[in-house]
Amino acid sequence: MSSEWPLWEVFIRGQHGLNHRHVGSLHAPDAEMAVNNARDVYTRRNEGVSIWVVKSSDITASAPSEKGPLFDPSNSKVYRHPTFFDIPDEVGHM
Amino acid sequence: MAGAALLEFLLRIGDNTLILGHRVSEWCGHSPALEEDIALANTALDLIGQTQLWLGLAGEVEGKGRSADDLAYLRDGYEFRNILLVERPNGDFGKTLMRQFLFDAWHYLLLKALKGSSDTRIAEIAEKAFKEVSYHLDRSRDLVIRLGDGTAESHRRMQEALDELWPFTGEMFMSDALDAELVGEGIIPAPESLKAGWDEIVAEALTEGTLKKPADGYMHKGGRRGVHTEHLGFILTEMQFLQRAYPGATW
Numbered sequence: 001m002s003s004e005w006p007l008w009e010v011f012i013r014g015q016h017g018l019n020h021r022h023v024g025s026l027h028a029p030d031a032e033m034a035v036n037n038a039r040d041v042y043t044r045r046n047e048g049v050s051i052w053v054v055k056s057s058d059i060t061a062s063a064p065s066e067k068g069p070l071f072d073p074s075n076s077k078v079y080r081h082p083t084f085f086d087i088p089d090e091v092g093h094m
Numbered sequence: 095m096a097g098a099a100l101l102e103f104l105l106r107i108g109d110n111t112l113i114l115g116h117r118v119s120e121w122c123g124h125s126p127a128l129e130e131d132i133a134l135a136n137t138a139l140d141l142i143g144q145t146q147l148w149l150g151l152a153g154e155v156e157g158k159g160r161s162a163d164d165l166a167y168l169r170d171g172y173e174f175r176n177i178l179l180v181e182r183p184n185g186d187f188g189k190t191l192m193r194q195f196l197f198d199a200w201h202y203l204l205l206k207a208l209k210g211s212s213d214t215r216i217a218e219i220a221e222k223a224f225k226e227v228s229y230h231l232d233r234s235r236d237l238v239i240r241l242g243d244g245t246a247e248s249h250r251r252m253q254e255a256l257d258e259l260w261p262f263t264g265e266m267f268m269s270d271a272l273d274a275e276l277v278g279e280g281i282i283p284a285p286e287s288l289k290a291g292w293d294e295i296v297a298e299a300l301t302e303g304t305l306k307k308p309a310d311g312y313m314h315k316g317g318r319r320g321v322h323t324e325h326l327g328f329i330l331t332e333m334q335f336l337q338r339a340y341p342g343a344t345w
Contacts, residue, residue, distance in 0.1 A: 005127070026128075026129050027127065027128075027129060028129065029240075032236070033236070036133070036232075036233060036236070037129040037132075037133065039229075040129065040132050040133035040136050041128075041129055041132050041133075044132075044136060
């Protein structure tokens with residue numbers, strides 16, 4: 001039966017978390033049941049206060065084969081990190 | 095005497111959740127999909143958790159030092175007070191869900207009323223259980239509608255389940271002198287007072303699920319006073335095996 005149901009990605013916002021985080025995936029015939037199933041599968045131990053589900057097929061992903069061109073160039077751009085400012089002592093820890 | 099009536103009520107509600115919880119737990123590892131398997135196991139665990147509270151309080155009210163475990167594992171069939179509906183065999187997945195829905199709708203209304211019980215211990219347990227059971231009802235109602243209004247095969251199975259289980263629903267609304275005593279003290283709602291609300295919840299779901307509500311004919315009864323079908327014995331044989339074979343065993 002599961003093989004006939006689409007796959008859904010599940011995002012849960014935890015008790016103290018600000019963002020929904022990806023926690024896993026599951027099968028369900030539609031969005032409403034995906035939320036119910038997510039509640040039963042991923043929040044059994046009091047993990048969440050909010051659930052998002054999205055069809056896995058609706059996610060567009062970057063291609064692993066393009067990892068080099070996509071991400072390597074930012075390796076050598078240290079000036080993009082805000083580490084070159086002199087912070088006055090009065091400001092304290094940032 | 096109020097103590098006897100109260101004890102009887104607590105056994106009735108605690109045995110309902112215990113036996114249904116056990117029945118539902120029989121699906122663990124056998125459900126048609128992983129997601130349903132976990133959802134049913136959650137429901138079973140909710141019911142067993144509620145059993146601990148109800149039978150725990152029953153032991154307290156009885157005052158003979160029996161714990162919830164003693165009551166669950168060391169009583170014989172004729173001492174159980176659950177309605178016959180909850181000991182019905184699981185059948186196929188559709189029948190299990192139909193039984194769950196018919197029970198949940200009633201359980202939901204009962205707990206809702208018990209939240210206002212004049213006995214605060216009962217009101218507190220009802221408060222906690224009500225949240226769990228609200229979800230049970232949402233889920234079983236949703237699935238009954240989906241499967242009723244699903245394929246020709248799922249519709250046929252759901253209608254068959256409904257027709258078979260319907261004669262076991264009347265017992266939920268029956269009452270006796272013990273009920274009347276507790277109703278008089280504001281501890282429980284009159285069983286028959288839950289019927290109208292139940293009819294409404296059930297009729298709405300059945301209509302949406304394109305299922306035909308059976309006529310109210312003969313209704314089976316007996317569980318509430320300890321007269322059970324042959325199925326309870328088999329349930330207890332499995333459920334109580336460990337404590338019977340190895341008395342006092344713990345882990």
